[in-house]
Amino acid sequence: MKKFELACPAPLPAWDQVLLAHGGGGKLSQQLVEKIFLPEFLNPELAARHDGAVVRLGGSRLAFTTDSYVVRPLIFPGGCIGDLAVYGTVNDLAMCGARPLYLSAGFILEEGLPMETLQTVVVSMGEAARRAGVALVTGDTKVVDKGKGDGMFITTAGIGVVEAPAEIVPASVQPGDAVILSGDLGSHGVAVLSVREGLEFDAPVRSDAAPLWEPVEALLKAGIEVHCLRDLTRGGLASALNEIASARGAGMRIEEAAVPVTDAVRGACEILGLDPLYVANEGRFTAFVPESQAGRAVEILRAVPVSAGAARIGRVVAECSGPVLLRSRIGGTRVLDMLSGEQLPRIC
Amino acid sequence: MKFIDEYRDPLAARKLAQAIRRTATRPWTIMEVCGGQTHTIVKSGLQDLLPPEVTLVHGPGCPVCVTPLDLIDSAVAIASRPGVIFCSFGDMLRVPGSSKSLFEAKAGGADVRIVYSPLDAVTLARANPGRQVVFFAVGFETTAPANAMAVWQAAREGIENFSVLVAHVLVPPAIEAILGAPDCRVHAFLAAGHVCTVMGFAEYEPVARRYRVPIVVTGFEPVDLLEGIHMALLQLESGRAEVENQYSRAVRREGNRPAQQRIVEVFEVGPRTWRGIGEIPASGLRLREPYRRFDALARFPVAQGQVEESGECLAGLVLRGLKKPQECPAFAVRCTPERPLGAPMVSSEGACAAYYLYGRHRQ
Numbered sequence: 001m002k003k004f005e006l007a008c009p010a011p012l013p014a015w016d017q018v019l020l021a022h023g024g025g026g027k028l029s030q031q032l033v034e035k036i037f038l039p040e041f042l043n044p045e046l047a048a049r050h051d052g053a054v055v056r057l058g059g060s061r062l063a064f065t066t067d068s069y070v071v072r073p074l075i076f077p078g079g080c081i082g083d084l085a086v087y088g089t090v091n092d093l094a095m096c097g098a099r100p101l102y103l104s105a106g107f108i109l110e111e112g113l114p115m116e117t118l119q120t121v122v123v124s125m126g127e128a129a130r131r132a133g134v135a136l137v138t139g140d141t142k143v144v145d146k147g148k149g150d151g152m153f154i155t156t157a158g159i160g161v162v163e164a165p166a167e168i169v170p171a172s173v174q175p176g177d178a179v180i181l182s183g184d185l186g187s188h189g190v191a192v193l194s195v196r197e198g199l200e201f202d203a204p205v206r207s208d209a210a211p212l213w214e215p216v217e218a219l220l221k222a223g224i225e226v227h228c229l230r231d232l233t234r235g236g237l238a239s240a241l242n243e244i245a246s247a248r249g250a251g252m253r254i255e256e257a258a259v260p261v262t263d264a265v266r267g268a269c270e271i272l273g274l275d276p277l278y279v280a281n282e283g284r285f286t287a288f289v290p291e292s293q294a295g296r297a298v299e300i301l302r303a304v305p306v307s308a309g310a311a312r313i314g315r316v317v318a319e320c321s322g323p324v325l326l327r328s329r330i331g332g333t334r335v336l337d338m339l340s341g342e343q344l345p346r347i348c
Numbered sequence: 349m350k351f352i353d354e355y356r357d358p359l360a361a362r363k364l365a366q367a368i369r370r371t372a373t374r375p376w377t378i379m380e381v382c383g384g385q386t387h388t389i390v391k392s393g394l395q396d397l398l399p400p401e402v403t404l405v406h407g408p409g410c411p412v413c414v415t416p417l418d419l420i421d422s423a424v425a426i427a428s429r430p431g432v433i434f435c436s437f438g439d440m441l442r443v444p445g446s447s448k449s450l451f452e453a454k455a456g457g458a459d460v461r462i463v464y465s466p467l468d469a470v471t472l473a474r475a476n477p478g479r480q481v482v483f484f485a486v487g488f489e490t491t492a493p494a495n496a497m498a499v500w501q502a503a504r505e506g507i508e509n510f511s512v513l514v515a516h517v518l519v520p521p522a523i524e525a526i527l528g529a530p531d532c533r534v535h536a537f538l539a540a541g542h543v544c545t546v547m548g549f550a551e552y553e554p555v556a557r558r559y560r561v562p563i564v565v566t567g568f569e570p571v572d573l574l575e576g577i578h579m580a581l582l583q584l585e586s587g588r589a590e591v592e593n594q595y596s597r598a599v600r601r602e603g604n605r606p607a608q609q610r611i612v613e614v615f616e617v618g619p620r621t622w623r624g625i626g627e628i629p630a631s632g633l634r635l636r637e638p639y640r641r642f643d644a645l646a647r648f649p650v651a652q653g654q655v656e657e658s659g660e661c662l663a664g665l666v667l668r669g670l671k672k673p674q675e676c677p678a679f680a681v682r683c684t685p686e687r688p689l690g691a692p693m694v695s696s697e698g699a700c701a702a703y704y705l706y707g708r709h710r711q
Contacts, residue, residue, distance in 0.1 A: 017455045027686055197464060257358075263349045270352065272464075273696070325709060330361035330570045332393015334706035340685045341442075 021341020025235030025280075028341050030243075048169050049247055051092040051231065054162055061162035063098030065089060068155040074117060077191045078206030082125035084282055085154040087209050088233065090132045094213040095229040095285065097164025097220065100132060104157045105139040110149035121152065132211035134158065164220055170247035172227040175318035178294030179252060180287045182215060182301055183208070183309035185237055186265040189279035193272060205264050210283030215300075215307040219287065224297045228288040235339065236278040240286060241324045242338040245316075252324040254314035254336060274343050277326075277336065288316065351597075355569030356392075364574035365397040371581045372401035377533050378580050379526070379669045381519060382540030383410030383697025384568050390702040392570040402577065405533075405669035406702075408522050409540050411487045412439050412695035413667060414622040415515045417655045420445035423513055425650040426482055427458040432648075433476060435469040436484040437491075438462040442685075442694040446655040466491075466498035466512075473502065473510035482644045485512040490542045492516055492633060493607035496614035499635065499642050511644040514634055517620055519543050520551050521631035526668055527559040534669055536580040538566040538573070541595035546611075548603025552591045560589045567595040614639050623691060624657075624664030663690035666699050673703040680704055 021028045038046065045053040052065030069085045090100035105125070109118065129136050166172065191207040193199070212231060219226055228248075230240045237259070245252050261269075261276045269276050283306060289297045294312050301310035326336040354360065380386060386406040389395060395404060408414055424445050427434035434450070441450045441460065454460040463469050466483050473481035485495040495512065502510040519540060526532055539552060544565045552563045562583035566576030576594040583590060593599055611633070620632025635643050657663075660678045665671040673679055673692070683689040685701060692698030703710075 017452070019451055019455050021451065031686075266349055266352070323709060328392040328570075329356050330358050330392050330394065330397065332396040332570075333709065334391055334393045335708045337705050337708070 019341070024339065024341035025233070025239055026339040026341050030338070048171070050169050051095040052098070052158075054096055054098075054167070063093045063096035063160045063162050064157070065092040065096075066155065066157035067092060068153060070150060070153050071192060072150055073192070073195050074151050075120060076195045076207060077204045078187070079191075079209040079282070080121050080124050081152060081154055082121035082123075083128045083209045085156045086125055086128035086132055086134070087211050087282055089156040089158040090134055090160075091212045091231045091282075091285070093158050093160035094211070094216045095168070095231050096160070096162060097168040097216065097226065097229070098160030098162045099217070100134045100158055100160040100211075100213055102137045102159045103129065103134050105136055106155040107139070107141045108149055108153040109141065109143045110151050111143055111146040113151050118152070128211070132213065163217070164226060166225070168226055168229055170228055170244045173244060173248045173250060173288045173316055174227060174290070175250055175316050176291050177227055177288045177316040178291050178297075178312050179241070179254065179314040179316065180289060180294065180297055180301065181237065181259060181311055181313045182212070182285050182287070182307040183283070184260040184262050184265070185232070185281060185284065186261060186269065186276040186279035188282040189236070189274075190265050190268045192280075194268060197272070199268065199271070201264055201268065203264060205268060208281055208283035210306045212283065212285055212306065215304040218300050218304050219289075219297060222296070222300050224293050224300065225290055226287060227290075229285055231285040232281040234280050236276070236280060237286065238275075238277040238324070238336050239338050241336065244288070245324050251317045251319035252314055253317055254324060254326045256326050256328050258311055258313045260309050260311055278339055278343050291315065352569070355567065355571040357571060360571045361397065361574055364571065364578055368402065368574065368578050368581060369399045371578060371585055372399055373585060375401050375403065376535045376581060376584050377403045377405055378536045378538060378577060379405045379407045379534040380538040380566070380573065381407040381409040381523065382543070382568075383413070383695065383699065383702075384542070385409075385538060385540065385566065385573060386699050387697060387702045388568055388570060388573060390706045394570055394573060397574070398577070402581070404577075405672070406666065406699040407526070407537075407669055408622065408625065408667040409488065409519065410667070410692060410695050410697040410699070411491075411515070411517060412443055413663065413691040413698050414517055414625065415440070415443070415486055415691070416621045416623045417446055417657060419513070419515050420449075421447070421655060422645060422650045423484055424448055424450060424453045426513065426644055426648045427453050427460050428456070429648060431479055432459065433472055433479050433481045434458060434460045434484070435463045435472065435481060436460065437486065439696055440484055440486055442688075443691045444688055444694070466495050467501065470498050470502050470507060470510055473507050474505070477509060479509060480647075481510050482648075483510070483512050484515070486515045488517055488519055488540065488543050489547045489611070490540075490545070492611045492615065493546060493604070496610045499614050499639050500610060502642060503639060508641075511642045511647050512635070513644040516615065516633035517622065518617070518631050518633070520555060521628050522622070522625075523552075523555055523563075524559075525625065525628045525631070527555070527561060529668065531670060534561070536562040536564070536584055538576045538580065539563050541565055541567045541572070541599060544595065544599040544603065546604050546607050548601050549591050549593060549599065550601055556589050556591050562589050563591045565591070565593045565595050565599050567598065622667075624667045658689040661690035663692050663700070666692055673700040674707075674710070676700070680708060
């Protein structure tokens with residue numbers, strides 16, 4: 001008989017209840033993973049702490065990932081929860097250097113959801129899956145009482161075949177690597193917020209939601225030695241860079257003036273008191289490649305429509321667990337930190 | 349982007365930094381009053397451009413930081429009452445009260461909502477006649493007109509399920525409190541541009557004369573701040589002590605008269621306790637008699653006990669410019685944005701948050 005252990009397997013977290021900020025993609029989310037999930041589930045695949053896990057089955061390497069989608073409003077300029085549920089998961093696979101192949105989809109629907117909304121979302125999902133080259137091969141539906149769900153939640157899981165020759169994980173990042181950004185930041189977050197807050201712009205900001213395997217495949221086919229990839233979803237560029245820096249134990253130096261942000265997104269962020277470096281994207285990623293290949297990598301990315309705005313924004317430095325530093329437009333230096341939770345609109 | 353790019357221009361910044369280096373011949377300490385300015389300074393790394401003669405200290409202009417602990421406790425207590433919809437600007441939600449923050453109250457089931465304008469709270473009250481809608485009216489003179497407008501509109505429309513928890517503070521009495529303290533080391537002030545868009549700057553003229561201190565009304569972008577610092581230095585080096593206006597694209601001497609009239613109609617000046625500083629006479633706003641029925645503290649009696657601040661937190665010294673955030677032994681060790689001891693560590697206008705988020709590499 002197994003000996004009964006009195007000792008608590010994991011120390012209790014600092015908070016006695018879950019806060020919204022635990023889901024914001026910042027430090028509290030990280031703490032939740034480290035203190036609650038990792039101690040119980042830890043294994044070598046999970047320990048890599050990448051967007052998806054790479055598992056070996058027979059002779060092949062498969063990438064496997066899952067993500068849940070909760071967004072209000074369900075439909076926004078440039079997309080809907082259905083596109084996100086497809087692109088978010090195929091992008092996590094692409095960030096493992098894997099060609100996305102199959103998805104599952106679980107729907108939690110709230111009683112009273114207009115059938116037309118469900119239809120719109122499902123049609124968008126179908127189109128998104130065709131665009132991303134994946135098949136939705138299994139699924140599940142549950143309905144909860146009115147008031148117990150925000151219209152609709154979707155969870156998707158995905159499988160892909162790894163085509164990258166070397167491991168694409170934070171641990172592969174080398175000091176001296178160039179940091180490349182695949183396009184302008186913040187349009188997804190601003191598109192969603194503008195509907196939520198009833199803001200109108202001369203030219204509406206549309207979500208950047210898009211599948212990212214095509215640009216990744218272009219880099220791999222050209223023989224670029226890709227060390228790490230990360231899509232910039234919740235928490236934005238700043239959080240992604242910090243996650244990789246802390247997982248790798250390296251520092252980064254980023255040039256603010258090199259980070260592309262459109263005037264429309266900047267304007268909206270000024271009004272809302274947000275920093276575009278932390279705003280969510282659904283069709284942008286960073287790539288870490290050797291400095292000697294950086295110029296070619298940017299050119300290759302620019303030839304693919306979804307990453308036509310690619311730019312080299314900084315470099316990796318050796319300083320162990322050093323912070324991500326940003327050189328401001330006026331030439332000063334500051335820390336580019338991870339937020340605790342979500343960005344909050346300020347008072348004045 | 350117009351009205352932004354020219355004030356973040358690297359060339360303009362370099363030229364002003366050179367002018368500052370040429371002008372400063374002696375050590376000078378300049379205080380920027382507003383927390384928004386503090387954040388620009390630290391976020392843009394502006395201090396890297398300044399010569400060693402110029403020291404910037406950060407002032408009390410963070411409304412969230414100076415809102416007293418017992419008032420935050422009252423907010424949490426009111427928000428936790430059944431039937432109440434509690435509305436606030438987002439910034440206020442993370443600030444710790446003596447037992448919890450509004451965010452934690454929300455996680456515990458309170459209906460706490462972030463609004464962008466107090467008028468959104470009035471709209472909520474109109475749409476939910478069976479609920480009590482309370483707005484946390486926090487801020488300096490900048491937010492006072494909109495908050496006054498919300499109360500005025502609720503009164504005009506007879507929306508009796510709306511009320512406000514008032515925590516309004518005023519800048520000039522705070523500047524005087526800092527200048528009047530025996531340990532004051534501030535030689536010049538950069539006044540908060542947005543406060544002056546509402547109030548103008550005539551009320552600073554007697555302060556400049558009485559204390560022989562230059563006051564420059566300054567904007568919020570890096571080039572604005574460098575220009576404000578340069579204007580203050582020119583005064584200091586030539587022995588002048590006047591009120592000057594760097595932020596002339598937004599501020600006039602007389603301010604915004606209709607906005608001022610709305611404030612005066614709804615609010616009157618009264619004493620107020622500033623968290624970390626103490627009571628300052630005639631430094632806050634409270635509802636005038638015809639509008640007192642909209643006072644949330646009168647509508648929802650909550651026990652206001654004496655509450656103890658963390659003994660370790662140096663927020664009071666930081667807010668008066670007597671200490672820099674990283675001089676606090678708890679900074680980034682026992683006090684972080686996730687587990688703050690004081691409000692300046694969580695507010696997006698708090699000096700400790702600015703140093704933690706953007707300035708930790710300087711330690």
